[in-house]
Amino acid sequence: MDLNTARTRVASNLFARVAGPNAREIRSRVHDTPGPRWFAEDRPIRRVHADASLFVGGLRALLLQSLHPLAMAGVAGHSDYRGDPWGRLQRTSTFLAMTTFGAAPDAQRAVDRVRGIHRRVRGTAPDGREYRADDPHLLTWVHIAEVDSFLLAHQTYGRAPLDQEGRDGYVADTARVAEALGVPDPPRTTAELADRIAAYRPELRGTAEAREAARFLVLKAPLPLVARPPYAVLAATAIAMLPPWARLPLRLPYLPLTEATAIRVAGHGLVRGLRWTLAT
Known part of the structure; x- marks a missing residue:
């Protein structure tokens, strides 16, 4: 087997794992469907979401998002992330692809599906507080944690980091x-993003559910033996990008010299x- 054949085979397996068994069909629909897109080809979101650094940012986002007790209660109570972690990843990756690169009608349908799911997710957290997934306050936290993580990963590991304007x-x-998902007045600059994250910090803490999710994501993800070493690097890299204030509640290590x-x-x-x- 030559190198290109091996790369094609590995890429196909990775696409299937990340995007699902119909990965090629989804990819074709995203990129080949004619019509206007939400974002022009030169927009920064396309550069960030097309780069492999997104894998690191995605894991960092999940760890950071888990620190909000109500957001984590919704995941623990309504998401089968332990039983079907790849299904959740596939749905998320398809949503990102559709909204970033897909035709505008497909992007809107992807948003509508997520909003429909959010309307059905509600319950009571272990601390007695009620939650619902379409709560604008929780939607905002999930959004800013994701954006911060994707951008930081791209700036650290991306092929072509963005300047301040980018x-x-x-x-x-x-x-x-x-905004399409229901987030009111989301941040539009990095300064606004940092301010918004700082404003949420008093609400964040490491619940038992959050620590269990972190252990699962870092140590217990269901992977074949051959994938475990690279995944360990991925997990260590994602943890290293978390600020110390986010690691302590999740009982994640802080080793600045090793991380640097x-x-x-x-x-x-x-x-x-x-x-x-x-790149196949």
């Missing part, structure tokens, strides 16, 4: 999707490998 442009682009050297080098190697594999 970073603000990315935050503004994501606000288009956030070995983990950073390993993270770059992993993302370059993913980028090479997916």
Whole structure:
């Protein structure tokens, strides 16, 4: 088997794992359906969401999002992330692809599906507070944690990091999707994004559900043996991008010297490998 054949096979397996068994069909619909898109080809959101650094940012986002007790209660009570983690990943990746690159009608349908699911997700958290997934306050937290993570991963490991104008442009682009999902007045610059995250910090803490989710994501993800070493690098890289205030509640390690050297080098190697594999 030559190198290109091996790369094609690995890429097909990775696409199937991330996008589902109908990955090629979804990819064709996203990129080949004619019509206007929500975002022009030169927009920053397309650059960020097309880069392999998104894998690192996605895991970091899940860890960060888990720190809001009500958001985590909704995931624990209504998401089968333990029994079907790949299904959840596939639905998320399809949503990102459709809203970023897909035709405008398909992007709107993807948003409508998510909003329909959110309307049905409600319950009571372990601390006695009621929650609902379409609560604008919770939607905002999920959005800003995701945007912050994707952007930081791209700036750290992306092929072509954005300048300040591009970073603000990315935050503004994501606000288009956030508003469609029901987020009121999402941030549109990196300064606004940082301020919004800081405003949520008094609400964040490490619940038992959040720590269990972190353990699952970092240590117990169902993977074949061959995928476990690279996933360990992915997990270490995502954890290294979390601020110390987010790690302590989740009982995640903080090793600044190792993170600045070995983990950073390993993270770059992993993302370059993913980028090479997916360039088929």
